[in-house]
Amino acid sequence: MTTASDLQEHPLNQVHRLIEPGPVILVTTRHEGIPNVMTNGFNMMVRHEPPLIGCTIGPWDHSYAALRATDECVISIPGSELAEIVVDVGNCSGQEVDKFQTFDLTPVDAESVQAPLIAECFANIECRVVDTALVDSYDLFVLEAVKAWVDPSRTDPQMFHHRGDGTFTLDGETVDLQDRMTKWQYLL
Numbered sequence: 122m123t124t125a126s127d128l129q130e131h132p133l134n135q136v137h138r139l140i141e142p143g144p145v146i147l148v149t150t151r152h153e154g155i156p157n158v159m160t161n162g163f164n165m166m167v168r169h170e171p172p173l174i175g176c177t178i179g180p181w182d183h184s185y186a187a188l189r190a191t192d193e194c195v196i197s198i199p200g201s202e203l204a205e206i207v208v209d210v211g212n213c214s215g216q217e218v219d220k221f222q223t224f225d226l227t228p229v230d231a232e233s234v235q236a237p238l239i240a241e242c243f244a245n246i247e248c249r250v251v252d253t254a255l256v257d258s259y260d261l262f263v264l265e266a267v268k269a270w271v272d273p274s275r276t277d278p279q280m281f282h283h284r285g286d287g288t289f290t291l292d293g294e295t296v297d298l299q300d301r302m303t304k305w306q307y308l309l
């Protein structure tokens with residue numbers, strides 16, 4: 122039987138590496154006409170209907186000011202083929218560089234928000250900020266998805282997840298356990 126003495130204490134400042142967040146996403150904004158994009162690993166679904174997404178974006182990011190000023194963004198979901206670009210996007214600021222130009226990302230007009238979609242991403246979600254109650258304390262924006270797009274040519278996109286230290290896990294095999302989802306039929 123395993124006892125506590127068989128286990129190794131894990132540093133609390135590394136707990137984020139145990140609980141993997143959602144996929145690495147790109148968040149685009151458009152402030153005073155200028156589009157920008159940042160990389161985000163701390164995100165999660167909060168509610169199915171309406172679709173609400175929690176996203177931690179800190180005041181050290183240029184995107185934070187854009188989001189506070191406009192209350193709009195797009196969550197663009199990159200496939201693993203974009204992993205290197207996505208990390209580079211998260212290692213510089215829109216305050217200094219035009220990231221769309223520098224990283225050869227193609228902005229596409231969204232329908233419901235001013236922030237652009239990204240053509241190279243397999244999915245794009247147009248979002249509005251609906252709750253800022255936790256922004257001052259946790260930099261946590263609650264976003265409502267108001268429009269979503271997928272690229273139909275991308276039949277099997279592979280998301281990737283930050284392990285918190287510059288290493289990433291790529292999505293792997295899909296396991297189908299739908300026949301056990303007896304209580305949650307409406308999700309299938």
Ligand SMILES: Cc1cc2nc3c(=O)[nH]c(=O)nc-3n(C[C@H](O)[C@H](O)[C@H](O)COP(=O)(O)O)c2cc1C
Pocket residue numbers: 145157158159160161162163164177178179181182183184185207208209210211212213214215216283
């Ligand atoms: C893999 C990765 C994940 C990141 N996750 C977040 C995050 O969840 N929240 C955040 O505020 N910044 C995160 N960052 C940092 C921002 O992407 C970074 O500060 C970026 O330069 C901000 O761009 P901006 O100043 O143009 O807004 C992440 C960076 C990387 C490389």
